[in-house]
Amino acid sequence: MFVADYHTHTPLCRHAEGTPEGYVDAAVAAGVAEFGISDHAPQEPEPFDDWRMSVADLPRYFDWIARARAHASGRIAVKAGMECDWLPGNEAWIESLADRYDWDYLIGSVHYLDKWDFDNPKWLGRWADADLDALWSHYWETYAAMAQTGLFDILGHADLVKKFAHLPEGDLTRYYEPAVVAIAASGAAIEINTAGWHKPCEEAYPAPAFLKLAAQANVPLVISSDAHTPREVGRDFARAITLARDAGFTETVRFEKRSRSFMPLPELP
Ligand code: ZN
Ligand code: FE
Ligand code: FE
Ligand code: ZN
Numbered sequence: 001m002f003v004a005d006y007h008t009h010t011p012l013c014r015h016a017e018g019t020p021e022g023y024v025d026a027a028v029a030a031g032v033a034e035f036g037i038s039d040h041a042p043q044e045p046e047p048f049d050d051w052r053m054s055v056a057d058l059p060r061y062f063d064w065i066a067r068a069r070a071h072a073s074g075r076i077a078v079k080a081g082m083e084c085d086w087l088p089g090n091e092a093w094i095e096s097l098a099d100r101y102d103w104d105y106l107i108g109s110v111h112y113l114d115k116w117d118f119d120n121p122k123w124l125g126r127w128a129d130a131d132l133d134a135l136w137s138h139y140w141e142t143y144a145a146m147a148q149t150g151l152f153d154i155l156g157h158a159d160l161v162k163k164f165a166h167l168p169e170g171d172l173t174r175y176y177e178p179a180v181v182a183i184a185a186s187g188a189a190i191e192i193n194t195a196g197w198h199k200p201c202e203e204a205y206p207a208p209a210f211l212k213l214a215a216q217a218n219v220p221l222v223i224s225s226d227a228h229t230p231r232e233v234g235r236d237f238a239r240a241i242t243l244a245r246d247a248g249f250t251e252t253v254r255f256e257k258r259s260r261s262f263m264p265l266p267e268l269p
Pocket of ligand 4: 083109
């Protein structure tokens with residue numbers, strides 16, 4: 001029985017709240033097996049945007065991890081990661097971030113298409129006359145390219161592009177299939193990200209049809225809350241375990257110093 005929550009944030013990104021002690025206590029209360037910290041990584045050139053830590057914040061981030069570990073001692077393992085934005089061509093930057101700490105894992109996420117951070121509620125108006133097929137193609141090609149870099153242990157919220165419930169017509173398998181092929185070839189894990197249930201799309205990331213394809217392709221899986229406040233740690237994990245099992249997954253992944261082991265998913269109740 002093992003489900004960790006490896007995707008959680010800190011106030012250093014300027015849109016999350018809480019203390020390391022508060023998150024650790026919430027993780028213990030939620031009953032997750034390990035608590036992982038993965039705040040939005042810095043990106044050059046700075047200032048890049050207003051929703052991530054800066055390079056100068058990194059010592060404070062390492063201090064946050066140390067405080068969480070001290071508070072958790074003997075109760076729950078605390079894992080160290082970051083949620084990095086993959087931008088076409090920023091591979092050297094990600095590699096330099098990878099060298100700055102003894103990370104347990106790095107999450108790669110696509111929040112940007114060209115210069116547009118499309119999941120930012122600030123730009124909601126732009127969706128009104130968007131060409132959804134073109135946008136979705138661009139998003140999934142970017143996501144597959146991120147997988148192909150091999151830089152990340154976990155690929156974040158795979159269909160984030162649905163966040164505001166703007167979906168192209170028809171069967172979306174045409175977008176999922178090539179992405180799953182690229183992800184499976186890369187060896188990276190994906191996550192069921194339960195935050196989607198609380199967004200306008202009202203569906204966890206990624207969609208059940210995507211999860212079925214990923215399970216068939218033996219893509220490794222983690223379950224994540226993407227908590228931006230302590231009360232969100234481990235949120236909806238029973239529902240996510242059911243979703244994972246229904247898609248055909250039987251295992252989840254544990255990370256330690258960027259190497260992984262497979263653990264059985266809990267049984268359905
Ligand atoms: Zn965030
Ligand atoms: Fe994200
Ligand atoms: Fe996140
Ligand atoms: Zn995220």
